Amino acid sequence: MSRDANVKLISPGAVLKQIAAAIPPDFRQNIIIVGSLAAGYHFFGDDPRLQVRTKDVDCLISPRIKAIPAGQAVADRLFAEQWQLRTEGGWGKPGDAQTPENRLPVVRLHPPGSPDWFIELLTVPESENDLDRKDLRLITTKGHFSLCSFRFLSLVEFEPGATPFGIAIARPETMALANLLHHPVIGKETMSGLIAGRRIKRSNKDLGRVLALARLTEGRREDSLLEWPKIWVAALQSRFPSHWRELAPRVGTGLRQLLRPENEADLEEARHTCENGLLAFQAPSLKLLEITGQRLLQDAIEPLEKISTAPARRTAAK
Amino acid sequence: MKEIRFEYPIENFPGFLADAAWGDTIYEVLVETKDARRLRTALMEMARVAASDKVRRAVLVLEEPAITESRLREEWQGAASVIRPELFGHLAMAIRQSGKWSGIPVSPDTREVPVLDEILRHEISRRPAPSGRNAEAHYEILRILIHQWLLGRGPFAINSLMKISGTSHPTVSRSLDRLDHYLKRHSDRSVELRIFPREEWARLLAVSDDVRGTVRFADRSGQPRSPESLLRRLGQLRLPAIAVGGVLGAKHYQPALDLIGNPRLDICLHTGRKAVDLSWVERLDPGLERTVRRDESPVLVIHTLRRADSLFQPGADGLPWADPVECLLDLHEAGLESQALEFLNSFPVTRDSPL
Numbered sequence: 001m002s003r004d005a006n007v008k009l010i011s012p013g014a015v016l017k018q019i020a021a022a023i024p025p026d027f028r029q030n031i032i033i034v035g036s037l038a039a040g041y042h043f044f045g046d047d048p049r050l051q052v053r054t055k056d057v058d059c060l061i062s063p064r065i066k067a068i069p070a071g072q073a074v075a076d077r078l079f080a081e082q083w084q085l086r087t088e089g090g091w092g093k094p095g096d097a098q099t100p101e102n103r104l105p106v107v108r109l110h111p112p113g114s115p116d117w118f119i120e121l122l123t124v125p126e127s128e129n130d131l132d133r134k135d136l137r138l139i140t141t142k143g144h145f146s147l148c149s150f151r152f153l154s155l156v157e158f159e160p161g162a163t164p165f166g167i168a169i170a171r172p173e174t175m176a177l178a179n180l181l182h183h184p185v186i187g188k189e190t191m192s193g194l195i196a197g198r199r200i201k202r203s204n205k206d207l208g209r210v211l212a213l214a215r216l217t218e219g220r221r222e223d224s225l226l227e228w229p230k231i232w233v234a235a236l237q238s239r240f241p242s243h244w245r246e247l248a249p250r251v252g253t254g255l256r257q258l259l260r261p262e263n264e265a266d267l268e269e270a271r272h273t274c275e276n277g278l279l280a281f282q283a284p285s286l287k288l289l290e291i292t293g294q295r296l297l298q299d300a301i302e303p304l305e306k307i308s309t310a311p312a313r314r315t316a317a318k
Numbered sequence: 319m320k321e322i323r324f325e326y327p328i329e330n331f332p333g334f335l336a337d338a339a340w341g342d343t344i345y346e347v348l349v350e351t352k353d354a355r356r357l358r359t360a361l362m363e364m365a366r367v368a369a370s371d372k373v374r375r376a377v378l379v380l381e382e383p384a385i386t387e388s389r390l391r392e393e394w395q396g397a398a399s400v401i402r403p404e405l406f407g408h409l410a411m412a413i414r415q416s417g418k419w420s421g422i423p424v425s426p427d428t429r430e431v432p433v434l435d436e437i438l439r440h441e442i443s444r445r446p447a448p449s450g451r452n453a454e455a456h457y458e459i460l461r462i463l464i465h466q467w468l469l470g471r472g473p474f475a476i477n478s479l480m481k482i483s484g485t486s487h488p489t490v491s492r493s494l495d496r497l498d499h500y501l502k503r504h505s506d507r508s509v510e511l512r513i514f515p516r517e518e519w520a521r522l523l524a525v526s527d528d529v530r531g532t533v534r535f536a537d538r539s540g541q542p543r544s545p546e547s548l549l550r551r552l553g554q555l556r557l558p559a560i561a562v563g564g565v566l567g568a569k570h571y572q573p574a575l576d577l578i579g580n581p582r583l584d585i586c587l588h589t590g591r592k593a594v595d596l597s598w599v600e601r602l603d604p605g606l607e608r609t610v611r612r613d614e615s616p617v618l619v620i621h622t623l624r625r626a627d628s629l630f631q632p633g634a635d636g637l638p639w640a641d642p643v644e645c646l647l648d649l650h651e652a653g654l655e656s657q658a659l660e661f662l663n664s665f666p667v668t669r670d671s672p673l
Contacts, residue, residue, distance in 0.1 A: 057496060118387060215541070218541050221540055222544060222547050223543075223550075225546050271366060282540075284540075288538075288539060288540055290604075291539040291604050291605045292539070294600075294604030295539070295603070295605065298601070298604065300515055
């Protein structure tokens with residue numbers, strides 16, 4: 001099997017520890033790790049045999065009100081610790097006061113002497129009405145950067161899991177929910193880089209991640225997907241109090257599209273990303289992913305849809 | 319233990335095949351015989367073959383004979399008077415009545431009893447069973463009678479049997495004739511089993527997949543759901559006419575049963591004469607796929623009940639229990655033979671006289 005030579009296996013526990021150690025202690029509580037590293041730590045913990053194939057580690061700075069001071073403190077500390085700006089993709093040069101916010105680069109930093117992975121600083125949207133990407137100017141000792149937010153990143157901020165390192169990891173349930181909402185249809189946009197030698201649609205990669213999270217969740221404890229709707233409702237009501245009822249019916253549309261027989265090529269892309277990502281140690285077949293998707297629909301998405309259409313007083317989060 | 323050989327030819331007796339041979343003993347089997355003439359003929363034939371220097375003993379095996387023991391002894395004495403003593407000395411009769419062995423002139427010894435059991439098992443399994451709709455109706459009636467007997471509910475009016483089985487009077491009559499040997503008939507035309515109908519049961523086991531329309535589902539997810547999970551989910555589907563059998567059902571009736579673990583979920587689907595709809599299985603678990611491979615362990619096994627009355631017992635959480643006879647069949651079908659026997663012997667009717 002061909003692998004992307006640029007993507008190395010990394011140990012979730014070791015990387016989390018390294019990141020936490022580099023962050024000023026006062027701001028560790030403001031960091032939530034998102035994505036495959038968070039999932040890898042959640043499911044594999046410190047098991048050295050189970051590593052994660054990823055090169056980007058998303059660090060969400062939360063809450064929004066602390067985003068600028070925390071972002072500045074974290075970035076400056078990392079610069080001081082000789083973390084290096086990632087130069088690939090033409091975004092390695094910081095901006096200045098004249099650079100428009102939407103042209104500012106995101107903070108992407110390699111740890112000293114380790115080009116295998118990098119962290120990326122993000123934050124949560126200001127309100128539930130922030131529909132698209134928003135860039136917040138972050139002024140550091142090295143120049144101006146963007147601390148960007150995406151609409152559904154606020155969901156992964158909901159009740160994250162603690163780690164012994166003082167930084168938090170996003171929950172699999174909320175990461176899955178954010179990805180599902182982010183892709184109500186299979187879009188045409190592809191990932192900027194190759195995944196194990198293949199050009200993959202972003203929606204297939206993210207929906208594939210959802211399937212991997214669901215599979216790992218079920219593998220850890222039978223019937224645990226049945227608990228997802230309750231967490232989803234609570235997260236949606238908390239982060240989208242005015243819009244959650246209109247969002248809930250959109251949670252399953254992209255996944256349903258992915259599972260249609262005529263979209264097998266898309267499911268195959270999702271399978272490819274799973275095989276080269278979170279499910280590298282239990283490479284799934286198409287059939288297996290399809291079953292996982294159907295189970296997720298039945299256990300979590302359909303109950304969520306039902307809850308969202310129920311009379312208001314019965315749906316308040318407990 | 320010496321090997322049992324079946325349909326065994328005897329040198330110098332062309333055309334003769336003993337039903338079985340074990341060492342230098344040969345066996346002929348008569349099942350449910352009520353015909354004394356047939357008994358006499360069999361004894362004469364055995365005496366003829368006993369003349370062979372390859373045969374030391376010739377045993378006539380009687381399974382549930384419908385001839386009284388005193389009549390059997392009379393026939394034995396009659397044979398003694400016409401067969402040369404040097405040949406008659408090689409003959410014996412072994413009789414299994416209500417599962418217990420006796421013999422003439424002496425009972426079989428403990429070494430020979432398992433051999434005799436095996437010979438009868440073999441003989442019964444090769445007998446033809448009824449087929450098609452007749453078989454289905456017959457085995458429904460058989461199961462209803464066993465159900466009544468196991469639960470100690472006494473005699474059954476033929477009308478009730480017709481109503482529960484959903485079959486006509488001629489069908490019930492035909493079936494009762496076939497089961498006559500096992501029945502006690504009362505003057506009010508009600509009937510009940512007097513003993514467990516071993517032979518008919520063995521035949522039913524041989525064809526139970528067809529009779530019960532058994533369908534098996536295996537896991538294709540690589541992360542199979544447990545029977546307990548499937549059961550909880552089944553309860554939530556709120557399907558009509560479905561009951562739980564198998565290990566869970568057997569444990570419901572006999573909680574002390576020695577059944578650790580539960581490898582699969584057995585479900586009874588009461589369809590009557592309607593077409594079987596299994597579309598709900600996908601709602602139960604999209605990871606299930608129908609399998610016909612017997613070397614694959616199923617996670618879910620569904621059996622169809624065609625009779626008019628399901629005989630389901632009310633259960634907790636809205637899911638009824640399949641009747642104990644269906645549970646017993648499920649245990650056999652799952653290969654849990656010793657547990658099936660333990661289950662069968664745990665009812666009041668069998669407790670004092672285990673099968």
